[in-house]
Amino acid sequence: MMDLTTKEWVKHAVTHPFEGFEDMRWKKSGSLKVAFLIVFLLFLATIADGRLYGFQFGVSYDKTFNIIPYIVKSIVLFAAWVVGNWSICTLLDGEGTMKNICIYSAYALVPYIAQVFITVILSHFLIQDEVVFIQAIRILGTGWTVILLFSAIKSVHQYSFGKTVFAIVLTIAAMLVMLFLLVLFMSLVQQVYIFLSTIYTEISYRIRV
Amino acid sequence: MRNISAKLISLAIAGAAAFGSAASFTASAAEPYDVYNYDRWGEAIPSQAGYIADRAVSGIDLGVGAFSSPSDIFRDHNDIFYIVDGGNNRIVAVNSELTEVVKVYDSFTMPDGSKTTLKNPQGVYVSAENDWLYIADNENSRVLIADLEGNVIKEITKPTSEVYDQKRTFLPQKVIADKAGNVYVVLGNITTGAAMFDPEGEFTGFYGANRVQPTAEIVGNYITSLFTSEEKKARRRRNVPTGITSFDIDGDFIFTCTSSSTQTTDTVKKLNAAGRNIFANMELAFGDYTPMYDTSQNKVLQPAICDIDIADDGNINCLDFTTGRVFQYDEDCNLLFITGTIAKQVGGFDHVAALETMGENLYVLDSQKDTVTVFVETDFGKIVHKATALHNAGYYEEALDPWYEVLKHDGNYRRAYVGVASALLRKGDYEGSMKYAELADSPRIYNKAFEGYRMDWLKAHFGQLILGLALIAVGLFMLARLAKKKKAAELAQHMAQEDAAAEAEHQQHVREAARKAVEEMAEQSENEGKEDEQNS
Numbered sequence: 001m002m003d004l005t006t007k008e009w010v011k012h013a014v015t016h017p018f019e020g021f022e023d024m025r026w027k028k029s030g031s032l033k034v035a036f037l038i039v040f041l042l043f044l045a046t047i048a049d050g051r052l053y054g055f056q057f058g059v060s061y062d063k064t065f066n067i068i069p070y071i072v073k074s075i076v077l078f079a080a081w082v083v084g085n086w087s088i089c090t091l092l093d094g095e096g097t098m099k100n101i102c103i104y105s106a107y108a109l110v111p112y113i114a115q116v117f118i119t120v121i122l123s124h125f126l127i128q129d130e131v132v133f134i135q136a137i138r139i140l141g142t143g144w145t146v147i148l149l150f151s152a153i154k155s156v157h158q159y160s161f162g163k164t165v166f167a168i169v170l171t172i173a174a175m176l177v178m179l180f181l182l183v184l185f186m187s188l189v190q191q192v193y194i195f196l197s198t199i200y201t202e203i204s205y206r207i208r209v
Numbered sequence: 210m211r212n213i214s215a216k217l218i219s220l221a222i223a224g225a226a227a228f229g230s231a232a233s234f235t236a237s238a239a240e241p242y243d244v245y246n247y248d249r250w251g252e253a254i255p256s257q258a259g260y261i262a263d264r265a266v267s268g269i270d271l272g273v274g275a276f277s278s279p280s281d282i283f284r285d286h287n288d289i290f291y292i293v294d295g296g297n298n299r300i301v302a303v304n305s306e307l308t309e310v311v312k313v314y315d316s317f318t319m320p321d322g323s324k325t326t327l328k329n330p331q332g333v334y335v336s337a338e339n340d341w342l343y344i345a346d347n348e349n350s351r352v353l354i355a356d357l358e359g360n361v362i363k364e365i366t367k368p369t370s371e372v373y374d375q376k377r378t379f380l381p382q383k384v385i386a387d388k389a390g391n392v393y394v395v396l397g398n399i400t401t402g403a404a405m406f407d408p409e410g411e412f413t414g415f416y417g418a419n420r421v422q423p424t425a426e427i428v429g430n431y432i433t434s435l436f437t438s439e440e441k442k443a444r445r446r447r448n449v450p451t452g453i454t455s456f457d458i459d460g461d462f463i464f465t466c467t468s469s470s471t472q473t474t475d476t477v478k479k480l481n482a483a484g485r486n487i488f489a490n491m492e493l494a495f496g497d498y499t500p501m502y503d504t505s506q507n508k509v510l511q512p513a514i515c516d517i518d519i520a521d522d523g524n525i526n527c528l529d530f531t532t533g534r535v536f537q538y539d540e541d542c543n544l545l546f547i548t549g550t551i552a553k554q555v556g557g558f559d560h561v562a563a564l565e566t567m568g569e570n571l572y573v574l575d576s577q578k579d580t581v582t583v584f585v586e587t588d589f590g591k592i593v594h595k596a597t598a599l600h601n602a603g604y605y606e607e608a609l610d611p612w613y614e615v616l617k618h619d620g621n622y623r624r625a626y627v628g629v630a631s632a633l634l635r636k637g638d639y640e641g642s643m644k645y646a647e648l649a650d651s652p653r654i655y656n657k658a659f660e661g662y663r664m665d666w667l668k669a670h671f672g673q674l675i676l677g678l679a680l681i682a683v684g685l686f687m688l689a690r691l692a693k694k695k696k697a698a699e700l701a702q703h704m705a706q707e708d709a710a711a712e713a714e715h716q717q718h719v720r721e722a723a724r725k726a727v728e729e730m731a732e733q734s735e736n737e738g739k740e741d742e743q744n745s
Binding site for chain 1: 249250252643646647650652655656659660663
């Protein structure tokens with residue numbers, strides 16, 4: 001029963017929103033390598049979304065290209081989700097390991113990524129009046145990913161419906177806390193840097209005199 | 210004799226000024242500042258000058274003595290300039306070349322024959338309908354209406370109406386009149402708009418008040434006011450918008466400007482007869498997009514539009530007090546040129562006060578330098594104005610050549626790309642239009658051009674497209690069948706293999722069973738033999 005290859009498992013998980021991840025858990029399958037590949041594709045999709053849209057659907061600021069926001073919007077965001085969910089669900093009797101959370105969540109992102117690439121390609125053939133097709137695909141892809149993500153968290157931790165909702169809300173809160181701490185840390189580092197540079201300037205002036 | 214010599218001197222100065230201007234023209238790029246414009250992202254980029262400072266005219270040049278804090282300049286329908294010389298309590302009428310004084314108004318004859326003088330006048334207007342002079346006589350708290358000979362026709366003083374708060378002063382700063390003879394007066398310390406008087410001089414109300422800008426503080430105050438008592442509310446500072454600073458009339462519309470360091474909305478308005486602002490919902494920004502930060506004063510230099518003038522061709526000229534710059538917009542509020550700066554040289558200003566236009570020239574009055582600076586249009590300005598006028602009138606194709614010419618002068622000029630893209634779109638050259646729309650960063654035009662381009666492409670390649678689609682469909686069908694066949698074959702092979710394996714297994718079973726049986730039999734016979742031996 002259910003002897004699928006890695007590729008077939010991705011297909012199975014994506015096309016079976018309710019049992020796909022349960023099956024995966026039952027057969028203890030899912031590959032971390034594939035998960036990382038999907039997150040990398042998410043990163044590419046974020047760039048494509050910001051940069052490669054057809055010109056008739058708006059211009060992107062093309063004087064400079066800064067890759068940091070795209071990394072933050074894809075890879076860092078995903079990492080924050082995984083870490084946040086793991087730290088919350090460890091406390092909430094979740095059964096998932098960090099590895100499994102990462103794999104399942106990444107698999108759930110496939111429809112979103114597909115949607116981005118499809119709409120980016122379509123945007124080069126459609127005009128503004130036909131934007132409804134793009135919107136429909138966007139909503140479909142994003143909605144599907146949301147459902148899959150929910151199902152993934154539910155199966156990986158073996159939660160009930162209500163508990164999954166609770167866990168997801170807490171996960172988002174945890175992500176915000178992490179962001180807050182990160183900003184705090186950055187500003188602290190900056191302060192220390194300014195302090196050191198001031199001391200350096202002061203000393204260098206004294207030496208010169 | 211003395212008069213003649215003064216005239217001669219003034220002529221000589223004017224001649225020298227004219228010569229100097231000619232020299233500066235040949236030298237070109239004589240502005241004491243870097244000319245810039247804005248790109249689509251609101252970032253300043255170098256640009257070509259649309260105007261160049263020609264000369265600065267002072268009261269001494271005109272032979273009437275230095276101006277003192279002049280506050281307004283107005284050109285009437287006969288191209289006579291009226292300069293309000295507030296510090297000297299007079300109005301100087303100058304000819305269109307700004308070389309000779311036509312008349313100096315310092316005292317007026319009242320209807321009863323007595324003389325009256327001005328006291329710090331601030332604004333002047335001459336109506337084209339009846340040649341009346343309207344003077345905002347600030348410290349006399351009145352608006353004087355006189356004919357061009359200096360005979361007072363009417364005097365408008367502080368209204369006694371209940372609508373006008375009697376505790377408030379009546380200090381006219383600027384005045385205009387519309388075709389029907391209604392008089393509009395900008396008053397100091399009044400934030401409810403310009404006071405409006407009917408042709409008889411009766412107060413009829415206020416016109417064109419600014420809106421309060423919804424800043425965070427004001428929104429917060431509103432929310433707390435829901436919970437505070439009436440007494441507390443009465444004691445709190447009221448939120449009032451900034452009053453109008455200046456205005457200009459163009460046909461049926463009155464354009465107002467507001468110079469304020471805090472208010473950023475409603476700085477320039479286009480009001481119809483009912484007082485409705487046409488620009489209200491257009492999200493326009495006048496003046497510099499990114500205000501400069503002044504390190505010496507530790508403050509952001511917010512634009513403060515202190516005067517506005519509508520040129521004969523409909524262009525809107527705004528004078529920014531903070532930076533001493535004239536921002537010229539076309540009638541659709543697209544920025545055309547930025548001229549002037551804060552500087553000592555000709556073309557730079559100290560305290561700009563008022564702005565006037567005549568034909569292609571700009572006249573800027575400086576109340577500290579006490580001069581009128583004349584800016585003349587450059588070649589580049591001429592082409593841009595020509596192209597803009599054609600474009601705005603809807604003659605896109607006729608505007609195409611001027612726009613190409615503009616691009617030859619200045620490849621950064623965004624409006625030109627928009628113009629070329631629109632013209633090519635109208636012509637049906639969709640591919641070219643797409644190219645220029647992309648250069649102009651205009652998705653709207655690109656969208657239309659792309660629609661046409663796609664339609665053309667579909668028409669030209671419809672057969673191939675259908676053929677291609679059919680081929681792809683057939684190919685997919687074949688592929689699917691092939692895959693099916695392959696799968697079936699594989700399955701069959703697999704089953705056959707399984708059958709063979711099962712057969713082999715079965716045979717082995719049989720063989721083993723036979724062997725076992727044989728062995729058993731052999732054993733049995735052996736045992737029997739043993740038993741036989743024991744028995745025997």
